[in-house]
Structures are given as structure tokens and as C-alpha cells.
Amino acid sequence: MFPGPNRGGDDVMTGSQSALLIDVRGLHVHQGAREILTNVDLTIGTSEIVSLIGPNGAGKTTVIRAILGLVEPSAGVITRRPGLKIGYMPQRLTIDPTLPLPVSRFLALSGCAGGGRRRAVLAEVGAAHVWDTALSEISGGEFQRVLLARALLREPDLLILDEPAQAIDVNGQAALYEMIGTIRDRRACAVLMVSHDLHHVMAATDRVVCINTHLCCAGTPDTVSRDPSYLELFGEHVASSFALYQHHHDHHHDIDGSVIEENAAAEHQHG
């Protein structure tokens, strides 16, 4: 029994594991004949930061979409804690340049919270100064903060962030991960994030789940970084050094290349 396309995580199965916000068991997802995910398990507990890592094409985003009810599992069970509120920050958001949209209006599109509350949440993510600015005129880092603010407007028990640090320079990335940690501490919400960035993942995460269309390994950052399947997936030298640069992806799948990732991959080859 699967939850259908959900309405922000309200429809649920009542499970016995009430401490868990999300319990994914044996998740399979097909796209046509292609199997995108095979037998993936994942749990998220209260106030826990879980990072989902894996090479490009590993199905990380698909796991998230399944949890959000945006994609129908072909097998497996996804259990959400009753009444669970999820705040979602999507991976890419390109605003059509013909649409004039100030940040304040973008936040209002969520349909929750009043103007004062929206302003406060934008300040909470450190982007109060872009309130009146058009979405098309703010920087990559500001954009990610605005997206995070929109997710927070729902007062979520669980934040789901799909590559929150993309299109941000290295210093900005550190600041963003730090802020995600602060938000978790202050709001006591759990966080599930997809990340490419092993360095930050290992530093700012309670638990790491590593997938490559199937579940490779899961556990604390320490355990995972010593796991043979993890070392095989990311290469021993990268894994052991906690990579100063982003890890080298599986090039067979590497089609999504944002500029930052390409640079990082190139730098990595030199180092």
C-alpha cells in the first residue's frame, strides 16, 4: 500500500514506529522498463540530519520525490508519521524571465503564513535584504536561502533539501550548511538532504545514506566513510581524505553538469 500523490505529507499510514518521521522499506521505482531504484530502505528520526549521497544518476532525487509522493513506487512501503509536515526545497528553480516576481511574492505563493511571518522567516535564513528584489536579480546563494525560507514557512517537522548548496561558492556553502544545522537545533525539525559534497556531508550530518540505484551503505559519517562499498563508489583517496573538493562522479551518468561541479571535477583530477 502506497501513499498516493500527497498533499504535503498529510496522508499517512499509521505505523508502530512512532519515533520515526519517515520509514521507507524496500522501495522500488521504475521509469518505463528502467529500474531507477531497487530495494532502498531509509528512516528519518526526530530532529535528525540525514544526508543522501551517491553518484549522479544514483536516484537520490527519486528517493526524495517518492517520499514527497511525487512519484509512485512500483514496490515497497513508505510510512509517514501521522500529521507530518514536510518543507521541500527543490533542486533547480528557473524563473521564466518574462515573469516579474519579487521575493516577497514568491514566498506568498506558498499560501501559508502572513506577510509579517514571511518577512521573519526570510530574516531567519539571512536574506531579509532581498524582500523587495526581483527573483531574477538575486544571487545563487540568496536564491537558495529564499527557497529554504519558502520550505520553512510550512513550519515543517521535516525539511527535505535537494542539493541545497548548488550554485553557491565554497564559503557560501559552508555558511549554508552551518545555517541548516542551526535551523535544526532551533526548530527541532529533521532534515533529509541530497548532497554531492562529501566534505560538508561528513561534517554536518548525523547519518549518511549512500545509494547507487540500490542501497550501498548507511550509518554515521564515520562508519560510512570506512565502508568498502562507499570506498569503491567514491574512490579510496577521495573518501579517506574527506575530499577538499567535491568527489569525482561516475562519468557514465554525468549529464547534469552545473558549472561548479565541472570545475570541481577538473580540479580534482589535478589534485
Next chain:
Amino acid sequence: MGRSSKKTRRPSISMDDFLSDFLVRAVLAGLGVALVAGPLGAFVVWRRMAFFGSTLAHSALMGVALGLLFDWNPVIGVIVICVIVSLALAILRTRSRLADDTLLGILAHGTLAIGLVAVAFLETVRFDLMGYLFGDILAVTVVDLIWIYGGGIAVVAVLIAIWRPLLAITVHEELARAEGLRVAEINLVFMLLMALVVAVAMKIVGILLVVALLIIPAAAARRFSRTPEQMAIVATVMGMLSVTGGLAGSFGIDTPAGPSIVLAALILFGLSAALPAMRRVTQ
């Protein structure tokens, strides 16, 4: 196309002297259509649905034929066909490897061809093909006016009701879905609104030019807008100016009305594009 002045003094079914003037009816009809075309056209531009709108418009002739066949008002026939074409597109998208614009092209021209063949069979009816293709605003009847304003008010009311969710879906469909919006339902409503506007605007500028009335004023409005609502309102004003200017030109120098309205919109668009450049030169 030079059919503007021939049939103009035909006795009308109007009770009112004011409405008995064909030019008054034409202006009222044009303004009514511009009123809805503004906000709806803005969404068409934001959602990149110009070709979809054009496809609906091309299929409209089939709808007119259907209306004649069953003795319905053409507006109803057009809406029925637009819904069928939209459903066909949705099915083809999942079943076919062809790109969207190819599918739209097939549907647009296929349905136009069917429409043209179908009306050729209906030879018993006096059928004004040129009027449907290029518009016949000077022959607007009071019944047409009732359709335009009745339909127009309905469209604007529904659009206001679904404004926020529709905008949220336009910005990011997955995010909107994750936030619990009924995306499929709202997209369906939007498609129906487009069908209704195409059906009533067809009389004004014709099947081949109807999308121009949706997208040109909205495109011209972009520069002057800082919010989506501003853009919708400015687009409406641009549309109304185009209708007034086009009809004035048509009346003054006897040009075909529908194309003149689109030409007026095009001039406004050109001015709006040139304005910042001119400002820069004068500074």
C-alpha cells in the same frame, strides 16, 4: 479580407439604439476580449504556451463545424473541440517519442484541415470562412456581445479564484505539488479558460490571429511591470489600446479590422521595446 464595410448596415437584433451602431458593438466586443486576454495572455507567456494556444485556435474551425452540425452556438462547439485536442495532446505526450512542438503542429494543422473539409460539406449553410479565419468584428451581434461579456466575466472570476495556485504551478510545478496543490485540476481549468477565450475572441481577430491578442499585449507589458498582477493589468490596458487603435485605423482608412488590431498591438510592442533604448540615447 476587404470585407469590412459591405455588410455593416444590416438590421440588427438590438433593442437599443446605442447597440444598433455596428461600430459601438465592435468597440465593446474588442474591449471585452482585451479585458480577459490581458491576464490570460500573461499566463500564456509565462508558461510558454503560445503554440498550445495557437493549436487550440486552429482547431476552433472544427468546433465551428461541429456547432453548425448540431445547431449549437459555435462557442460551445469550439470548447468541446479544444477539450478533445487538449486530451489528445496529453495522451500523445505519454505515448509518442515526438517533441511537443511536433505534436502541437500535427494537431494544429490536422484539426484545421479537418475543419476546412468539414465546413466545405456544410454547403447548405451560408458560411463566412474568411470571417472565421481573420475575424469579423464589424459583424458582431448583441448575442456575441452577451457571450463575450458573460464568458469574459466568468473567465476573470475563475482566474482570480485560482490566481495564487496557478501562479505557484507556473513558477514550479513540483514544488506546488509537494505543497499540496491540485496541479492536474488547476491545469485543466486553465486549459478550459483558454478554450473559452479562444472561442469568444475568434470573432474579433479570427482563428489565425487570436493568439496574437493574447501574447503581444502581455509581451509589451513585461517591461513596465514589477509584479505578475501589474503585468496582467498593463497587458489589459495594452490590449484595449490595440483594439481602439486598430478599429480607429480600420474605420478611418478602411483596413481590415482584425489584422489592424493586431498591427496596433505590434506597434505598441515595438514602442515598448524601443522606449528604454530611446531613453538611453536622450540621456
